[in-house]
Amino acid sequence: MKKLTQKYATALMLLGAIVGIGLTAGTTTASAKAKTPTAAQIAAARKKIVANEKKVDSAIDKIDISNLSNLNSIYTYGPIATQTVQPYNMYQTYKLKSPLTLTNEFRHKTVTLPKGSVVTGLNDGKGNFQNIDNTTLSIKNQKKVFKKLGNWHRSFAMSKNNGGAMQKYTRSTAFSKNSLASFPQLSVKTAKAQYDTAASSLPFISVTADSQLAYHKTGQTFSATSYTKIKKFKRTHSTITYYLNKRLSGVTTKKTKVGNSYQYKLSLRLGHVFQSSDSYNGDAGAYNLTVNNGKQAFFLPLDNVAESYISSINGDEYVSDNDKKVSTAFVEGLY
Known part of the structure; x- marks a missing residue:
């Protein structure tokens, strides 16, 4: 059985x-x-x-894969009867109009990204960065940041009024579409994925601003362990396909002849939504979205707006009328 x-x-x-x-x-x-x-x-x-699981999968599968990072969106803070979706998330992309000085949590070391750098980060709503995601920086900028600041997932702007999030990055690339990073951090799906916080230890992949596919050997290894150039890509509503310059250890690819040379292909598409559990007592925990690459699977832990939407479909947890209305409009707006 x-x-x-x-x-x-x-x-x-x-x-x-x-x-x-x-x-x-x-x-x-x-x-x-x-x-x-x-x-x-x-x-x-x-x-x-x-x-109910089939209903959830069917609803999530309608999302345009280019909108995947929006499933990390969270609610605004305030009374649950009136809360809305925060207009900014960590994976929106910007191009710096001027140099940006960053620091780590201890604030005793700094590094400066040059004007024109492409970054993802959290906008404070006034055009200033609160923090940026180091794993999505170009490999050149990553090397600068990790050398100066150490192994940090996110950097913090030294100045609150930094103006770094004023200019959206509008190019459509392997990295970004409509000023949104195509893929957030995707963890390799293993048996450990059944437990909450597994993403903090499992290997993961990321796509960098200079269109490199990067592999990180653990969830706490934020500097790319290995990486390779995405030579070209194809994006449809349901699938994004990357053609790599060379094989990437830890990532399943298919050798494909392109012209007179070979490239290495992987295709990513949305898969099954599953619920992890607390590793201590087995209580039901967070929802996660599988992202399939052929026989290999990755997963993305979902945030509270997406979780409200899922719970409103399967009835596993209580969802207020406000959150049901808001989450449904938001998630189905990603179709």
């Missing part, structure tokens, strides 16, 4: 609790056993879970 997932196990426990309603403290063991779910009830619970 197929091994039950965490969601199946949870549902069956709930089912057992439901059919056991009304048992008193004096109920005998024999009576309690009589309330055990039947095979038909268990089958019905499984069928309902599978149907």
